[in-house]
Amino acid sequence: MADRTIVYEYISRVEGQGSLEVTISGGEVVDAKLKIFEAPRFFEAFLRGRKALELPELTARICGICPIAHVITAAKAVENALEIALDEKTIALRKALALSGIMQSHALHVYFLAAPDFLGYPSAIAASKDLADVVRRGFRLKRVANMVSEYIGGRAVHPVTLTVGGFTKPPHADGLEKVHNALENALRDALETVKLVSGFNYPEFEPNHVNVALSSGDGYAITEGFAKASSGEYFESRDYRRYVSEEQVPHSNTKRSMFKNNSAFEVGPVSRFNLNYESLCNTAKEAAEKAGIKPPVKNPFKSTIVRAVEIVQAIEEMRSILGEGVSIPPPRKTRFRQSSGSALTEAPRGLLYHSYSIDRDGNVLNADIVTPTAHNSWRIERDVFELVPSVAHLDDESLKRLLGMLVRAYDPCISCSVHAFTVKLNRT
Amino acid sequence: MSNGFENPYVPAFAKVVEVRNENSITKTFTMSMLNGEALRFRPGQFNIVSYFGVGESAFSICSNPEERNTFENTVRRVGRVTTALFNVKPGDVLGIRGPYGKPWPLEKAAGNDLILIAGGMGLAPLRPVIHYVARHRDLYGSVDLLYGARTPDDMIYTYEFESWRNIPNMRLYLTVDYVPQNVKWEHDVGVVTELLRYVKPRMRYTTVFVCGPEVMMKFTAQLLLRMGFYPSEVYLSLERRMKCGIGKCGHCQIGYKYVCKDGPVFNLEEIGLLPDVIE
Amino acid sequence: MSFIIKREDIPHFSRHVISKGYTLFAPVKGEFKHSFKKIAENQVEDVSLDFVRTTMPPLKSLLIPPRETLLKIRNGKVEETLPDATSRTAILGVHPCDVNAMSLLERVYMDRPKDPYFEARRKSLLVIALNCKTADEYCFCTSFGTGPSLEEGFDLLLTDLGDRFLLETGSRKGAELISDFYMPRATSTDILEKDDTIRRVKGMIRRHVNTAGLQRIMIGALYNPIWNELAGMCTGCGACNMVCPTCFCFNMTDEPELDSGGTVRIRTWDGCLLWEYAEVALGGNFRRDLSARIRQFVNHKMNYWLNQYGSLGCVGCGRCIEQCPAGIDITRVVARLRGETP
Amino acid sequence: MVDKLKVGVFKLTSCSGCQMVLVHLEESLLEVLKHIDLKYFRMVSDDDLPNEPLDAALVEGAVTNEEEAAMLKKIRRLSRFLVATGACAATGGVNAMKNITPEGEVESIVYSSPEYVRSGKAFGLNEYVKVDAYLYGCPIDRNELVNTLMSLVLRVPPYIPGLTVCMECKMKGNECVFLTRREPCLGPVTVGGCGALCPSNNVACEGCRGVLKGTNVNGLVSAWEKAGVSPELIRIKLRKYTVYPVAGR
Numbered sequence A: 001m002a003d004r005t006i007v008y009e010y011i012s013r014v015e016g017q018g019s020l021e022v023t024i025s026g027g028e029v030v031d032a033k034l035k036i037f038e039a040p041r042f043f044e045a046f047l048r049g050r051k052a053l054e055l056p057e058l059t060a061r062i063c064g065i066c067p068i069a070h071v072i073t074a075a076k077a078v079e080n081a082l083e084i085a086l087d088e089k090t091i092a093l094r095k096a097l098a099l100s101g102i103m104q105s106h107a108l109h110v111y112f113l114a115a116p117d118f119l120g121y122p123s124a125i126a127a128s129k130d131l132a133d134v135v136r137r138g139f140r141l142k143r144v145a146n147m148v149s150e151y152i153g154g155r156a157v158h159p160v161t162l163t164v165g166g167f168t169k170p171p172h173a174d175g176l177e178k179v180h181n182a183l184e185n186a187l188r189d190a191l192e193t194v195k196l197v198s199g200f201n202y203p204e205f206e207p208n209h210v211n212v213a214l215s216s217g218d219g220y221a222i223t224e225g226f227a228k229a230s231s232g233e234y235f236e237s238r239d240y241r242r243y244v245s246e247e248q249v250p251h252s253n254t255k256r257s258m259f260k261n262n263s264a265f266e267v268g269p270v271s272r273f274n275l276n277y278e279s280l281c282n283t284a285k286e287a288a289e290k291a292g293i294k295p296p297v298k299n300p301f302k303s304t305i306v307r308a309v310e311i312v313q314a315i316e317e318m319r320s321i322l323g324e325g326v327s328i329p330p331p332r333k334t335r336f337r338q339s340s341g342s343a344l345t346e347a348p349r350g351l352l353y354h355s356y357s358i359d360r361d362g363n364v365l366n367a368d369i370v371t372p373t374a375h376n377s378w379r380i381e382r383d384v385f386e387l388v389p390s391v392a393h394l395d396d397e398s399l400k401r402l403l404g405m406l407v408r409a410y411d412p413c414i415s416c417s418v419h420a421f422t423v424k425l426n427r428t
Numbered sequence B: 001m002s003n004g005f006e007n008p009y010v011p012a013f014a015k016v017v018e019v020r021n022e023n024s025i026t027k028t029f030t031m032s033m034l035n036g037e038a039l040r041f042r043p044g045q046f047n048i049v050s051y052f053g054v055g056e057s058a059f060s061i062c063s064n065p066e067e068r069n070t071f072e073n074t075v076r077r078v079g080r081v082t083t084a085l086f087n088v089k090p091g092d093v094l095g096i097r098g099p100y101g102k103p104w105p106l107e108k109a110a111g112n113d114l115i116l117i118a119g120g121m122g123l124a125p126l127r128p129v130i131h132y133v134a135r136h137r138d139l140y141g142s143v144d145l146l147y148g149a150r151t152p153d154d155m156i157y158t159y160e161f162e163s164w165r166n167i168p169n170m171r172l173y174l175t176v177d178y179v180p181q182n183v184k185w186e187h188d189v190g191v192v193t194e195l196l197r198y199v200k201p202r203m204r205y206t207t208v209f210v211c212g213p214e215v216m217m218k219f220t221a222q223l224l225l226r227m228g229f230y231p232s233e234v235y236l237s238l239e240r241r242m243k244c245g246i247g248k249c250g251h252c253q254i255g256y257k258y259v260c261k262d263g264p265v266f267n268l269e270e271i272g273l274l275p276d277v278i279e
Numbered sequence C: 001m002s003f004i005i006k007r008e009d010i011p012h013f014s015r016h017v018i019s020k021g022y023t024l025f026a027p028v029k030g031e032f033k034h035s036f037k038k039i040a041e042n043q044v045e046d047v048s049l050d051f052v053r054t055t056m057p058p059l060k061s062l063l064i065p066p067r068e069t070l071l072k073i074r075n076g077k078v079e080e081t082l083p084d085a086t087s088r089t090a091i092l093g094v095h096p097c098d099v100n101a102m103s104l105l106e107r108v109y110m111d112r113p114k115d116p117y118f119e120a121r122r123k124s125l126l127v128i129a130l131n132c133k134t135a136d137e138y139c140f141c142t143s144f145g146t147g148p149s150l151e152e153g154f155d156l157l158l159t160d161l162g163d164r165f166l167l168e169t170g171s172r173k174g175a176e177l178i179s180d181f182y183m184p185r186a187t188s189t190d191i192l193e194k195d196d197t198i199r200r201v202k203g204m205i206r207r208h209v210n211t212a213g214l215q216r217i218m219i220g221a222l223y224n225p226i227w228n229e230l231a232g233m234c235t236g237c238g239a240c241n242m243v244c245p246t247c248f249c250f251n252m253t254d255e256p257e258l259d260s261g262g263t264v265r266i267r268t269w270d271g272c273l274l275w276e277y278a279e280v281a282l283g284g285n286f287r288r289d290l291s292a293r294i295r296q297f298v299n300h301k302m303n304y305w306l307n308q309y310g311s312l313g314c315v316g317c318g319r320c321i322e323q324c325p326a327g328i329d330i331t332r333v334v335a336r337l338r339g340e341t342p
Numbered sequence D: 001m002v003d004k005l006k007v008g009v010f011k012l013t014s015c016s017g018c019q020m021v022l023v024h025l026e027e028s029l030l031e032v033l034k035h036i037d038l039k040y041f042r043m044v045s046d047d048d049l050p051n052e053p054l055d056a057a058l059v060e061g062a063v064t065n066e067e068e069a070a071m072l073k074k075i076r077r078l079s080r081f082l083v084a085t086g087a088c089a090a091t092g093g094v095n096a097m098k099n100i101t102p103e104g105e106v107e108s109i110v111y112s113s114p115e116y117v118r119s120g121k122a123f124g125l126n127e128y129v130k131v132d133a134y135l136y137g138c139p140i141d142r143n144e145l146v147n148t149l150m151s152l153v154l155r156v157p158p159y160i161p162g163l164t165v166c167m168e169c170k171m172k173g174n175e176c177v178f179l180t181r182r183e184p185c186l187g188p189v190t191v192g193g194c195g196a197l198c199p200s201n202n203v204a205c206e207g208c209r210g211v212l213k214g215t216n217v218n219g220l221v222s223a224w225e226k227a228g229v230s231p232e233l234i235r236i237k238l239r240k241y242t243v244y245p246v247a248g249r
């Protein structure tokens, strides 16, 4: 078989700008590069010298798709640095906000980024002519998710109410009923979604992955807990750097994350599902069962089903959190001192890490942020190596399509993957 | 739902019957009210035209006031509403409110000579005056129209100039700021005020109507006063930002005057002491 | 006719108003200040008449909402969206300056041609005013005779006498409302106490605008350098326009209404402090400089109103002073123009 | 019926949040799409870069390198009407915060081998091409987006009312965060349209929508100084989404 190079320039239906370059020789992949050419934005650099209280607001701008995850993680990292403990209600409300973000992102991914592949359309917009009901259902789910984000956060993209120490303003009781009704209706749509995606035709592919996700003794972990790996390790956010290291690769503006110095690993919905299946609510478990998935899910393409199940989980949990009323105390006062703190949470696409050091006047000295897509990027490349031999007979176009689907299965959010952590400061 | 209150914000509908190109950025729309009624107006008044979905704008009604079946607005494309109007074709329906505002004091000026001074688009509110004078020629003495524009192409209503020249005891003096190459031009070049040298006014018996860009009106007014015209006999038609046309929205105020209801026609005596009259 | 209503009976009285079919608006205490809120039957305990500083937003927001749909244009038809003039709205606890501001707005909006939106809301409004029992550093209503007490313009009028309120009727509508609400008649001591209170409040007012010959002075000061000096301080935010109870300007815009495929024509509050306010086509602007815009605001209140509507356009509520981020004080501006302070 | 408006949505250096606002129109998006032919929207569709002219381009993001500048110029040539979409495209947005650090330094803070990574200073689109209209905010406002698109559908320039955030704050009857808590709020000089979102949630306005023409930033800064806001905080406030033209800062 002749050598060939497949270049997927500017992968579509992913959030950001990236390309995949695969070189195949004799049916084997000799090189696979997930290139991220989105211009880097240097958050960690310009955050230095800003105020710690600005971190949630500013880091939201890392990513317009999952801003909520950044806002919460940044706030938590600063709270950890200052040893601010929050009350249970505030913690729960934050989780509801995070869940709304996950639900929104998943609905977008399932209906608008992934589904076109399985239904055979270039885009959901193109599909909307034939499949108006399906597309409208996707939009409805998104709308409800955004409604909850707006209700709690003031705005869906770059929420404003979440601050270090709590919320600047509690959600108004007046809007609660509307939110509840919407969530109730959304559950039906969510279950329909699980049904829809479980009927898709997924390529066969079952690589062995190390899954890493947040875990806690208390429910399906999203904003609270410690990291857990399917290979048996547990660690807290402060020990993150002992487990995860990064390496800059010349072909990309993003960096490669390694677990325990050598292995690629996976974060995201599949990892959460595999590691925390027991904590799912019954409705979500039943939905998973009906869809024919149970842990461990190994086929990355089936992450689409897991996302649909997580939508069910998110709806059920938001309903219960918001159902208990939303009276929260005003934000805790912050008193600064020289300190550092970090946090790990589950963004829609998986584990997200923020870490900061701040001085006694509340100025940021150092920032280190690692996003889920950065965690996954090496795993995606490895998957390419493992998938291609079995499908090398496909023509370029089909292979390109399949690889596009594989990349999309991780829902890479390239906007936010572009970052890195501090290696050293070369002052000249 | 109507509560029996007359709603001045509700436009009536008018159908566009003809669109004329005046020049590259100016069109004249001939319209008739859909309900068949005449839009009765007096020269100098304006109406407010709606392009639904974009908004409303004020335009001088520029047609013959005694023409009952139709009326006209000349529109220069400068922004949103005017751009939308540019895409309007005969048969389209627009919203109309008005007529609003105080007209030129044609009754008061009866018996006097008239000098009409216009710059560019400013000829629009004066055109009804010319039509009126033509019909009631015996009411006025001599009539001089001094009209200036940037270039010959910027002039509007040029197709009527010949008939205006034929009105007894009426003269037209034209000038432009500059003449592009290859354009034939047999009239003056220079600012419109220079045309005043052609007229020999009888100060006490002359009424002057002026409309044009602000700077032009400013210099014209100053010159007229220096020449000895009576401030009470020099009338300007002012333009202001205007939303409602009925003295509520506030935008068109100059000092204590509302351009929409106290104007747009003012004499120099009225506005002499007000601030922000001229930019 | 005057009555006495016990302080603790205010919630009861509020409930009575609601039971008469009125939608009730009354002041409720917020974190820092009071604002008018719609009061449901189970919220009557929240009504709080203990406020000095006037409420925010000003009363005008009930008569000309900050954003209001005037027309809907669908399928080539124009629908008016007039408020229901037969509905009943009661507003409890309006200070005298605001009642007077409302009658100033009437002069603008009820002048021909009448604004039917304002008219409908005004007609459905029942005013239960409240004479002031204190004044703060910003108040200067005495300069215009617009407070601290009222003689007219209300349906009912309350005066705070400590443990009780004096309630006076000012219209048939007001009298009707209380015809079956039992209250004792006021005595002459109550009336004397009211006069005392008002005298006391008058004595508390520290700010003044000397209105004698004011218009002549304002006209003479149109080109005073003070306008430039103020332009250096003023942020141009337009907050004064928004909080002033007599500022009435609005903008009108069309917006698409996606689901119907039609258009709505809306009006929103506008203000003379904005650049865009006096901008015309092709970049012209009659108040290009901030100094000209501030001059317009002050002159409109203290000068032009008199020609336009027969009285000055300020009621001395002090909101524009309190809310100005730059601390510009209209009373000081006038005093300086008069040469009364340096 | 006029032809559908041919629109492209493009992204330079940004977080995709403004594109997300477009996606977040959700069912309204389907209504808008009745009038619009989305020729290019890479985030949700496989279409390739169009070769035919576009009626309008929505460009999100700041320009931070030569490739982007070249791309932007290509988009400009292709499009009849170009809308700078969001704070990044309008003023450089948060990306421009790094402009004050010497070139090369930011790169080396983030990357161990900065030579692989290229980035210049971040600028708004109008540094490179003519911009026909702006959608302000970080992110843009949903209603303004719809109004702008529908204006373009009607083939008229869009209009965003020139009022301030402060005015919207007053319309809502909020308590002023500056006067009550002495927090420096940029509402007085910032283009309104967000409904004073931040002050309504007890947060001072950060000025993400840029400076409104005719307002006086210097006046506001003096007011902050008088209220005792520290010079350090003032400096930080003036360099976030917008770099303010304040003398001596």
Ligand SMILES: Cc1cc2nc3c(=O)[nH]c(=O)nc-3n(C[C@H](O)[C@H](O)[C@H](O)COP(=O)(O)OP(=O)(O)OC[C@H]3O[C@@H](n4cnc5c(N)ncnc54)[C@H](O)[C@@H]3O)c2cc1C
Binding pocket: B046, B055, B056, B057, B058, B059, B060, B061, B073, B074, B075, B076, B077, B078, B079, B080, B081, B082, B083, B121, B124, B125, B238, B239, B240, B241, B242, B243, B264, C276, C279, C280, C281, C282, C283, C284
């Ligand atoms: C009494 C009167 C008579 C007029 N007669 C004519 C006429 O006969 N022919 C003609 O072409 N124009 C006339 N105008 C001017 C015309 O109203 C404006 O050019 C028009 O409103 C601009 O609308 P637009 O939507 O196209 O512009 P916009 O997109 O709204 O704005 C473009 C520019 O025009 C300014 N502008 C907005 N509204 C107005 C307004 N109501 N008045 C002035 N400027 C405004 C804006 O500030 C902006 O600078 C008259 C104006 C008045 C007040």
Ligand code: SF4
Binding pocket: C240, C243, C244, C245, C246, C247, C301, C313, C314, C315, C316, C317, C318, C319, C320, C321, C330
């Ligand atoms: S000008 Fe100021 S004091 Fe006077 S009524 Fe308006 S806001 Fe109140």
Ligand code: SF4
Binding pocket: C239, C325, D165, D166, D167, D169, D170, D174, D175, D176, D177, D178, D179, D185, D186, D187, D188, D196, D199, D204, D205
């Ligand atoms: S909080 Fe900000 S926007 Fe609101 S009134 Fe105060 S200064 Fe203006």
Ligand code: SF4
Binding pocket: D137, D138, D165, D187, D190, D191, D194, D195, D196, D197, D198, D199, D204, D205, D206, D207, D208, D209, D210
């Ligand atoms: S209040 Fe200010 S920072 Fe907040 S959204 Fe509005 S303009 Fe942006």
